[in-house]
Amino acid sequence: MPILSDTKFLVAHYMPYTDLPDECLERDSLWVDIPNAYYDPHKGHALYERYLGEAVLAEELGFDGLCINEHHATPASMMPVPSIIASAIFARTEKLRVCIMGTPPNLENPHRLAEGYAMLDVMSGGRLEVAIPLGTPMEYWVNPVAPATARDRLHESIDIMLKSWETQTGEPKGYDGKFYHYKYLNVWPRPIQQPHPPIFLVGSGSLTTVEMAARLGFGYAATFSPIPKQMKALEIYRQKSVEAGHDPDPSKFPLTAMVYVADTDEQAVEEMTPWADFYFGQLLKSGRFIELPGYIPVDEFRRRDGKFIPESHGVFDWKAIEAVYRVVAGSPETVANQLEKWAEETGSNRIICEVHIGNMPHDKVVSNMTKLAKEVIPILEERRDGAPKVEQSPQSAYLDPPEMMRFRKWTGR
Template sequence: MPILPNTEFLVAHYMPYTELPPEESGRESLWVDIPNSLFDPKKGHDLYGRYFHEAVLAEKLGFDGICINEHHATASSMMPVPSLIAATIFAQTTKLKVCVMGTPPNMDSPNRLAETYAMLDVMSGGRLEVAIPLGTPMEYWVNPVAPATARKRHREAIDIILKAWSSREATSHDGEFYHYKYLNVWPRPYQDPHPPIFIVGSGSLETVDLAVEYGFGYASTFSPIPKQLAALDYFQKKTIESGRTVRPSMFPLTVMTYVAETDEQALAEFEPHAKYYFDFLLRPGEFANLPGYIGLDELRRRGGHVLPSSHGRFDWDDLQNFYRVAVGSAETVADKIEKWAEEVGSNRIIFEVHTGDMPHWKLAKNMTLLAEEVVPELKRRRDTNQPRAEAAE
């Protein structure tokens, strides 16, 4: 079945710091306690310039948006304050949406975060989207929030943000964790009543329940396909039971993607950077095992591990078998995207276009081939109602 009408195509860029000395490859973890003496500000400055150039390229190539994220004390991301990244991208583009995926509101002042996002929405003319995560376990080692209270704080913070955005007069909030004599967001969001919102999760049913309760979309992070599909089924079932309609944009399809002239060339160009990403940048060490971060039932469901085993271990066969990774020629990638879009029923496709220490020329090649060969082919199949090739089965 072809892709759905009005399908949007976005890219995701996580802006890592890729200039670590080779001898650091033996570190147990690239998170939390990595010394910032390893960060070279001049190299970081150059990387920021490159990454913003790549965001502008995404608009020039015709992509609908770019997704950015937030992480702390890690070389895997140079975006501890993604609102600054979003503001810079908005200033250099005119059409590109930016989805901030995003600041855990329980680690910030919720009203201040509501103000920040409202400013971005107004400044961009309504191009902001917001995805709200609980944050990885590693974030809680460097933020003053007890993990056992994280979910309660998370829910209350969301309530505050929504109240601040929707109220047209000054209001207040007196809760368990937050107290505001006045909530009065000024300016208020450009989009009425607020930008599109997604809850970010890795398959926890408790997180899916939160998305359903608020009527938000649910954005699945890098988790195995069966787990994503189980979360989607649960999300759809609970949304319908709540009396709401499941829209195709509510469950984005995220795919790690690399396109080259042939399947063999694509893998040869992509694999070393995937190895760097999974073996090195995503290595959390013992900081992933955070007591209280998830409930006991969910911990049992995950076999006693908070994060998937892919964090800190690269295995190409496992990666292909369990995750949405499309690496190959334009036809191969289009076949996989079409199959997965049908499987998920989504009209929102996010291409993860930069992996690990991928150089600029490869990212530019990847995005260009996606924009000029893969996306047009998907649209052609949609418009002619031509089914995908059997080879994609």
């Protein structure tokens, strides 16, 4: 089945610091306790300039948006404050949307975070999107929040952000919660996008997070979880969304894939392998810091067979990676075929392509993005535009027959 008519194409960039000496790469972990003496600020400055240039290229090539993230005390990402990165991108672009994926509000002052996001939305002319994570276990080793309270704090902080964005027609009200207390919730400026920018919850398959996203009418973005687990989360998300009275439209469950395009399949795999090795085998090494008592509920921990995240995290093994992630390296035709297949499986009209992999050099990132924009996406659009038109309701356009039957059962349609 061709991609959906209103499919948006975004790219993701994690902006890592990759100029690391050999003794650094021999460490068990590149997170939390890695000495910052390994970081050269002057080389970091050059990387920021390069990465921001690649963000501008995304707009020039016609991509709809760019996704950035937040991590702490690691060379895996030079974005401890992604709002600053977003503002720099907005200043250099005119149409590109930026999704911050994202700042854990439970590690922040949530009212202040809501203020910052509102300001970014106004400054950008309404181009901001927000994805809210719990944060990886590693983040809690460098932040003063007890992991056992993380989920309750997350729920409360999201409630504060939503209330902060509300239009105040009378005197603003306060907030008195278990973890946060405010005399007034009153965001100035208000965001352009009303009542707030699009919001996604980011998770690795926890049913609590999936159900919360559905209940609030947010999108759900799956990360660091096996594909079958993502598909199960999608099924539950759609069901719970309908039960909560929300339309689980195709944009609310993004399809994320690591993509590399070359002239031939053989060239693509050969070129991508060392960069993927550096990403999976080095940048994701978290050692003992992945184990964090209290980070996930006991029932969820048992459901995961005692694993916080997949074993592929920090180990480079193609078979294990392909079982966990959507990864494709190939010719434009091969990549188009795989993206089309995944889009059909998920029913998503929001495709996010990770175009910078590990320590990929600038010229290869430019080539990858250019081929994706000018050779892969046109194939997908040509197939879509040439396909027979089928009349479907907006709610059912992305559901396959078995899911359509369940949808009718849930809604009585």
